[in-house]
Amino acid sequence: METFLSLNKVSMTFGERTKFHALDSISLSVERGEFVSLIGHSGCGKSTLLNLIAGLYRPSAGLISCEGQQILGPGPDRGVVFQNHSLLPWMTCHDNILLGVSQVFAARLDKGAMRRKVDQALDLVHLGHAANKYPHEISGGMKQRVGIARALAIEPRVLLLDEPFGALDALTRASLQDELIKIVEQTRSTVVMVTHDVDEAIFLSDRVVMMTNGPAAKIGEVLEVDIPRPRDRLEMTTTSAYAECRRRLLEFLYLKQAVVRH
Amino acid sequence: MIQTNTYAPSAARTNGKLLLSGLHSVVNRPWVVSLAIFVAFLSIWQALTSTGGGETSVDPEYAKLMGQAVGVTTGSSIPGPMAVARRAMELGSRAFDSSNPNNLGIFWHLYYSLGRVFLGYALAVVVAVPLGFGIGLMPWLYQALNPFIQVLKPISPLAWMPLALYGLKDSATAAIFIIFICSLWPLLINTAAGAAGVRQDWLNVAKVLGLKTSTKVLRIVFPAAVPMILTGMRISIGIAWFVIVAAEMVVGQNGIGYFIWNEWNNLQLSSMIVAIGLIGIIGFVLDQALAWVGQKLSFKE
Ligand SMILES: Nc1ncnc2c1ncn2[C@@H]1O[C@H](COP(=O)(O)OP(=O)(O)OP(=O)(O)O)[C@@H](O)[C@H]1O
Ligand SMILES: [Mg+2]
Numbered sequence: 291m292e293t294f295l296s297l298n299k300v301s302m303t304f305g306e307r308t309k310f311h312a313l314d315s316i317s318l319s320v321e322r323g324e325f326v327s328l329i330g331h332s333g334c335g336k337s338t339l340l341n342l343i344a345g346l347y348r349p350s351a352g353l354i355s356c357e358g359q360q361i362l363g364p365g366p367d368r369g370v371v372f373q374n375h376s377l378l379p380w381m382t383c384h385d386n387i388l389l390g391v392s393q394v395f396a397a398r399l400d401k402g403a404m405r406r407k408v409d410q411a412l413d414l415v416h417l418g419h420a421a422n423k424y425p426h427e428i429s430g431g432m433k434q435r436v437g438i439a440r441a442l443a444i445e446p447r448v449l450l451l452d453e454p455f456g457a458l459d460a461l462t463r464a465s466l467q468d469e470l471i472k473i474v475e476q477t478r479s480t481v482v483m484v485t486h487d488v489d490e491a492i493f494l495s496d497r498v499v500m501m502t503n504g505p506a507a508k509i510g511e512v513l514e515v516d517i518p519r520p521r522d523r524l525e526m527t528t529t530s531a532y533a534e535c536r537r538r539l540l541e542f543l544y545l546k547q548a549v550v551r552h
Numbered sequence: 553m554i555q556t557n558t559y560a561p562s563a564a565r566t567n568g569k570l571l572l573s574g575l576h577s578v579v580n581r582p583w584v585v586s587l588a589i590f591v592a593f594l595s596i597w598q599a600l601t602s603t604g605g606g607e608t609s610v611d612p613e614y615a616k617l618m619g620q621a622v623g624v625t626t627g628s629s630i631p632g633p634m635a636v637a638r639r640a641m642e643l644g645s646r647a648f649d650s651s652n653p654n655n656l657g658i659f660w661h662l663y664y665s666l667g668r669v670f671l672g673y674a675l676a677v678v679v680a681v682p683l684g685f686g687i688g689l690m691p692w693l694y695q696a697l698n699p700f701i702q703v704l705k706p707i708s709p710l711a712w713m714p715l716a717l718y719g720l721k722d723s724a725t726a727a728i729f730i731i732f733i734c735s736l737w738p739l740l741i742n743t744a745a746g747a748a749g750v751r752q753d754w755l756n757v758a759k760v761l762g763l764k765t766s767t768k769v770l771r772i773v774f775p776a777a778v779p780m781i782l783t784g785m786r787i788s789i790g791i792a793w794f795v796i797v798a799a800e801m802v803v804g805q806n807g808i809g810y811f812i813w814n815e816w817n818n819l820q821l822s823s824m825i826v827a828i829g830l831i832g833i834i835g836f837v838l839d840q841a842l843a844w845v846g847q848k849l850s851f852k853e
Contacts, residue, residue, distance in 0.1 A: 380775040380851035390761035
């Protein structure tokens with residue numbers, strides 16, 4: 291298998307003077323079409339790592355590349371879904387998505403085709419009916435779905451999700467996970483997702499990357515999720531493979547990386 | 553004995569409860585309280601002015617006949633609410649009269665004042681909003697201009713007045729310049745703060761979508777800054793309306809500030825009070841209008 295996204299000894303230090311060492315020498319490679327989750331305690335640097343891949347930060351040391359090209363800044367080849375949806379409140383859902391679409395496709399497509407692309411993205415998350423609503427008029431789960439549609443509509447090479455369902459209730463979360471799996475299968479996207487939910491990580495991922503506590507967080511262990519797809523949320527929980535994955539994740543998070551409260 | 557003893561406090565409690573609930577239902581309708589305050593204000597005013605000695609409303613003809621003596625004694629006493637109301641009716645009845653340029657109707661005075669305010673204010677908006685945007689988006693520009701802003705901002709607009717009169721040679725233009733100057737700073741500072749303080753999340757959206765700078769400014773920074781810009785506009789219109797009255801007292805041939813000063817020279821205290829009330833009401837309307845526009849144009853979350 292070819293390496294699609296590769297991180298080579300990536301370190302991140304924040305601040306010119308304070309020198310907060312967040313990430314230490316992270317190496318990771320992600321294959322095309324793979325779904326990788328990052329899991330770890332709050333504040334360990336998951337968002338930082340995702341933002342590095344997005345190009346919002348430049349690593350203090352090390353190299354990040356996508357299809358052999360070094361990542362030097364943010365770009366529409368990587369679609370990002372933020373931890374807090376970040377929809378622009380003064381635009382309708384449709385226009386929020388169109389903003390990116392018209393930036394990426396303006397040279398290739400006419401207006402009508404771009405609008406159709408937006409509609410397709412909304413249909414993908416089953417929100418065609420909310421196209422002309424403003425973000426404050428829709429629920430939290432719907433906002434998160436618009437956020438996903440916005441990231442998908444620009445047809446990125448890799449989808450970066452930062453706790454996309456973190457703020458949602460368990461039921462909404464489950465249905466959005468199902469939806470995400472379908473979308474990923476349809477679009478054959480490569481995905482890197484941050485989560486702090488063990489079940490979510492197992493259900494969605496091919497591999498789960500466990501990060502040690504900060505400062506200077508590293509990759510602690512990597513778990514291959516050997517559960518065949520399509521996965522069934524209920525049936526899956528009865529298998530021994532599932533139990534083993536769960537045990538390893540919990541062991542890592544609550545024994546090896548038990549949080550010391552200051 | 554025992555019975556009355558136990559009965560009395562409970563009755564008092566019930567009464568107290570009734571009183572409290574009565575008070576409650578009144579406080580739930582704030583306009584009732586407002587009305588009560590207004591009536592109380594009028595009666596106190598009436599009481600103070602009617603016992604305050606002598607005639608409350610001095611007949612202008614009579615005052616003229618009596619010359620200065622009247623001005624010194626009874627004429628300077630504050631008129632009562634009835635006299636002011638009568639005067640308001642008189643002023644209202646010839647509000648639109650422009651036959652005598654030395655004795656314009658009150659509408660025309662307000663018209664000239666508002667005209668100056670809008671001209672100076674519009675000029676300030678045209679200058680301050682783009683400049684504020686530039687300052688907010690370009691830290692080097694902010695650092696370069698900040699010393700000047702900080703020194704110019706605390707200067708009372710009226711301090712510019714003689715210089716403006718000398719430089720501009722025309723009192724109406726000078727007044728507009730004063731309004732311009734005093735409206736400029738809140739607009740400039742608020743716009744800059746709005747443009748500089750756009751939420752990092754939204755800027756990150758612009759980055760990851762790879763938006764062009766022009767798209768970013770028009771579609772993200774500007775809408776995000778609109779609430780702050782409108783706050784600046786609201787503060788500025790309030791200050792401008794403050795300042796125009798003072799400015800017209802100094803330079804005017806017309807305008808509501810000139811009107812008050814002129815009526816003071818004529819010892820027409822009732823007219824002054826009517827004008828003061830009008831200034832308050834118009835200021836309120838201007839403020840509410842901008843608040844409404846602000847609410848319409850600002851995004852909701
Ligand atoms: N811009 C920044 N400047 C300085 N320090 C930062 C910055 N961003 C993050 N950090 C620090 O880096 C560490 C990792 O932060 P990060 O947001 O990546 O954590 P996280 O794993 O995403 O946490 P959570 O699960 O709560 O979202 C934290 O200690 C944080 O204080
Ligand atoms: Mg985070």
